[in-house]
Amino acid sequence: MKNKSYIGITFIILIFGIFAIPKIVDRISNNTIIDSNRLNTVKRGVTVTEGDSELTKFGKVPSFKFVNQDSIQVDNSFFDNKVYVVEFFFTTCPTICPIMTQSMLQIESAFGDLENFAIASFTINPTHDTPSVLKDYMLDHGITSKNWQMLTGDQDAIISLANKGFDLYAAAKEKAPGGFEHSGMFALIDKNGVIRSRKDEFGNPILYYRGITETSKDETGEVIDTSLHQITELKQDILKLLKED
16 A cells, blocks of 8 residues: 555656656746746836836826925926935924935936936925925025925825825824825936836835934844935936936
8 A cells, every 4th residue: 555655646746857857947047936926017007118227117196386585386297307316204293304404405416416406395284385495495405406396386286196196195184193194205207207116125116215214123132224225326326217218
């Protein structure tokens, strides 16, 4: 009986080898041993496509039209053929916005003088953040780049642009500090108006870049500032997009 069992097991292994091993060898030779189907879509069903760059492509930024710090109307056309970074904030924010502004100032310092680079800061509290308030905010924080646009307008339109256009959370919340809640992430946009991002170490698109202070522990238990690491990565990816045609 034992011999028959061994023969049966051997037969099963042989059949498996005949059918499975050639397929495995073929996948290895074609670098498809890991099939990342989960990367074909991201949150809320946004389609992901791969371009020539290693940076993942998401959907295009939807049309918008708001007023900047100089009371001039600005729409998507201002950012044509420019790489730009987007954030949602408000000037009276008592929590993460000052940190985000400091992070964005690092980006301005590196790229603010380039004609083909820009920054778009959308206020989610336009009732307070009028063009003159935004202008003062820029002066108070030493923002000098002519391509840094601080944009204000209809609150519902801006909140919709954040949540639906970029999938970056923003909402009026009476009990929240300052009366609003919002994401502390930055979005990276290429010259064609397409949202882009790098992938993490597991091959998953990160979607957005942290603009706020965040710490974690490395293998030795030492506390590290991961947000600064992502600002460095954002700078690297801006350079990649600036070199694209």
